[in-house]
Amino acid sequence: MPKSLVRKGLDGFQPYVPGEQPPDGEGWVKLNTNESPLPPSPNVLEAIKAAADDSLRLYPSPSAAPARNAIARHFGVDPSHVLVGNGGDELIELCFRAFAGPGDEVAFPTPTYPLFEPLCRIHDAVASRHPTELAWELPPSLGADPAPLKFIVNPNSPTGALFDRPVVEAAVVASSGVVVIDEAYVDFAPQSSLPLLERHDNVLLLRTFSKSYSLAGMRIGFALGPTDLIESLNAVKDSYNVDRLAIVAAAAAIADEGHHTKVVDEVVTNRRELNAALESMNFEVVPSATNFVFAKPPKPAAEVVAGLRERKVLVRHYDREPIAGWIRITVGTRDQHEKLFVALKEILS
Ligand SMILES: Cc1ncc(COP(=O)(O)O)c(C=O)c1O
CATH class of the missing domain: 3.40.640.10 (Type I PLP-dependent aspartate aminotransferase-like (Major domain))
Structure with a gap:
């Protein structure tokens, strides 16, 4: 639609930008949009x-x-x-x-x-x-x-x-x-x-x-x-x-309910491991009650996120105050975490 026909109230409108959804099957470790790492029932x-x-x-x-x-x-x-x-x-x-x-x-x-x-x-x-x-x-x-x-x-x-x-x-x-x-x-x-x-x-x-x-x-x-x-x-x-x-x-x-409980329990267990691993790599970590962890890396976040992307790991990154420099990592499977930790160690070393 030509811009001139959009109603005035939307001048300069900044839409919600969803997290990146790459095509399925490209081998990404996708930890950027808080989806479940486990299958449905x-x-x-x-x-x-x-x-x-x-x-x-x-x-x-x-x-x-x-x-x-x-x-x-x-x-x-x-x-x-x-x-x-x-x-x-x-x-x-x-x-x-x-x-x-x-x-x-x-x-x-x-x-x-x-x-x-x-x-x-x-x-x-x-x-x-x-x-x-x-x-x-x-x-x-x-x-x-x-x-x-x-x-x-x-x-x-x-x-x-x-x-x-x-x-x-x-x-x-x-x-x-x-x-x-x-x-x-x-x-x-x-x-x-x-x-x-x-x-x-x-x-x-x-x-x-x-x-x-x-x-x-x-x-x-x-x-x-x-x-x-x-x-x-x-x-x-x-x-x-x-x-x-x-x-x-x-x-x-x-x-x-049985399947639901299994998913929640596994995510909570994996969240503990993710939290501990990030702390051991000198991230500042906010205690999480969710299926993601919010953390501040010891290096500039943009650099860390770009390094992860190069290694096919996606996380969410924030550049606006008061959370500039923080990243959000969805809790994944053990296997996904292993890939994340290897990548982070390379980037931070
Ligand atoms: C805080 C919050 N509310 C709502 C939603 C939307 O969830 P849904 O996938 O059900 O639209 C999300 C999705 O990430 C969320 O983070």
Whole structure:
């Protein structure tokens, strides 16, 4: 589209830039986008194969009913407390559609998930940033902010830090608007904000199948919350936002708790090893409650990242304050870590 036809509000718009996705099969050690290093449940693959039939000519259930019911059963709630989306990202965008109009403030701590900034521009909302200090704790000013919509990514990205539940709850209590707690990484953390749903009617939790369920490629996530907030999201979503294969994949994934636990346990074990190895190479490491580790190398990060890339290892790199010089490394398999460590030792020697 000719630039002159794009609406004025998007002048100078900086889109969200996803991590590099090189073509499959090129042998990259891919530790840059927090995907699971382990495969999905075999039951999920079976369910997808079984669903790949003539019924694909029909639209899917508008409410993704089989997935919604399975998620509701898993959490012991009525399905009216669940909304299924095309990944956590779609659910974040639906929160803008439902709760923040043009000129409204949308508050979040920084640094955090970089999707909120471009969504503010797209929705003509105003970003209200609350910088965390280097201890990476939730700033008290967030609760006092009168914004009608707030996001707290917990555990946070890219830092991997977990905000304590009482601190998050204090921000919720102080807020008059909707507080969305994005728990994309919570399965790798020692605690979640789930109990807050019973005590507060202005909280939504967002979860994803992309990380601990090894299904980033299926694009499926869900929101949990009070029925009126869930209904507000439902009212503004696209009719058929989740496809038939994603619906059966989600239902099968959440029913296979054994596989899920295995994935989480292995990632947490590998995270410990990654953390220790980085510390032994003189990285500064933030204690992680996620499937990635945020660390500052003892050499300029750009140099380290370029050296890794030359050796076919991809990690995420930050060049803006206050996290300039830091990198984020997704927890991988033992084999991937071995390749990473060999590469790092060469680069740092
Ligand atoms: C904090 C956070 N929220 C949400 C998402 C989106 O997840 P999904 O793949 O479900 O869209 C991500 C993905 O990396 C994330 O880091």
